[in-house]
Amino acid sequence: MLTIKNLVKRFGDNEVLKDITMDVGQGEVIAIIGPSGSGKSTLLRCINYLEEPDSGYINLEELSIDTTRANKKDIDRLTRKSSMVFQHYNLFKNKTVLENVTEGLIVTRKMKKKEAVEKARGILEKVGLLAQLKQYPATLSGGQQQRVGIARALAMDTPLLLFDEPTSALDPELVKGVLDIIKSITELNQTMIIVTHEMNFAKEVSDKVIFMEDGYIVEEGPPKEVFDHPKHRRTAQFIHQFDENELEGIEI
Numbered sequence: 614m615l616t617i618k619n620l621v622k623r624f625g626d627n628e629v630l631k632d633i634t635m636d637v638g639q640g641e642v643i644a645i646i647g648p649s650g651s652g653k654s655t656l657l658r659c660i661n662y663l664e665e666p667d668s669g670y671i672n673l674e675e676l677s678i679d680t681t682r683a684n685k686k687d688i689d690r691l692t693r694k695s696s697m698v699f700q701h702y703n704l705f706k707n708k709t710v711l712e713n714v715t716e717g718l719i720v721t722r723k724m725k726k727k728e729a730v731e732k733a734r735g736i737l738e739k740v741g742l743l744a745q746l747k748q749y750p751a752t753l754s755g756g757q758q759q760r761v762g763i764a765r766a767l768a769m770d771t772p773l774l775l776f777d778e779p780t781s782a783l784d785p786e787l788v789k790g791v792l793d794i795i796k797s798i799t800e801l802n803q804t805m806i807i808v809t810h811e812m813n814f815a816k817e818v819s820d821k822v823i824f825m826e827d828g829y830i831v832e833e834g835p836p837k838e839v840f841d842h843p844k845h846r847r848t849a850q851f852i853h854q855f856d857e858n859e860l861e862g863i864e865i
């Protein structure tokens with residue numbers, strides 16, 4: 614449902630995405646892993662045009678975009694096909710939980726307020742936030758704020774969901790609740806790309822893992838292969854480093 618071909622993105626002289634080609638099937642869950650600065654966020658941001666790529670092709674469902682000559686109409690269509698969950702939630706601070714979720718429905722999707730509220734309530738109930746509808750983000754825990762972020766993305770009913778390290782800003786005790794919600798979404802045949810440092814989670818929920826480094830996709834494959842039998846030395850080193858970090862936390 615998504616094909617990216619030869620995607621390149623530069624910030625000034627810094628070529629951050631060098632030649633990204635990847636395929637995502639309908640209903641697939643893709644986990645992207647890789648060191649800091651490798652271009653993971655930039656790749657997600659290019660897919661919904663929060664960043665404009667310098668060149669390459671993005672095909673999403675029936676849309677085919679040559680990023681060197683995309684017009685506003687193409688870009689609008691593309692951005693409506695995905696929604697993003699951000700590391701730092703990016704909620705509207707001056708809006709309530711409910712308004713954070715209805716905003717996109719009313720403004721972008723032109724839904725009537727009553728209908729938007731009904732829909733938002735249903736989704737907020739699913740993520741366990743019905744009691745917080747009238748609260749402002751500042752009064753919520755990080756885990757609750759991220760659940761609003763997830764509800765907001767879900768409400769848009771986009772064919773593609775993008776998660777950019779959704780749990781890395783959370784206190785450790787709040788991570789599991791958010792991962793459980795994301796896991797429940799993976800069971801809905803929803804196509805998702807998840808950038809994460811949660812290796813066990815990636816291994817458990819993804820159909821395919823992509824290891825990125827220095828603007829390239831170094832390796833990709835089924836999680837069991839990439840994690841247990843990586844083909845490339847850099848992938849092995851990256852994964853091994855996480856094993857050691859995980860061991861460090863264990864008291865023997």
Ligand SMILES: Nc1ncnc2c1ncn2[C@@H]1O[C@H](COP(=O)(O)OP(=O)(O)OP(=O)(O)O)[C@@H](O)[C@H]1O
Nearest residue numbers: 624627629647648649650651652653654655656778
């Ligand atoms: N808006 C920007 N302007 C200039 N440089 C940027 C911008 N956004 C990202 N970069 C640079 O692009 C490179 C890739 O950044 P990106 O955020 O995509 O990495 P990442 O893999 O998501 O890293 P992390 O794991 O730390 O989130 C980095 O060198 C970063 O400094």
Ligand SMILES: [Mg+2]
Nearest residue numbers: 653654655778
């Ligand atoms: Mg990032």
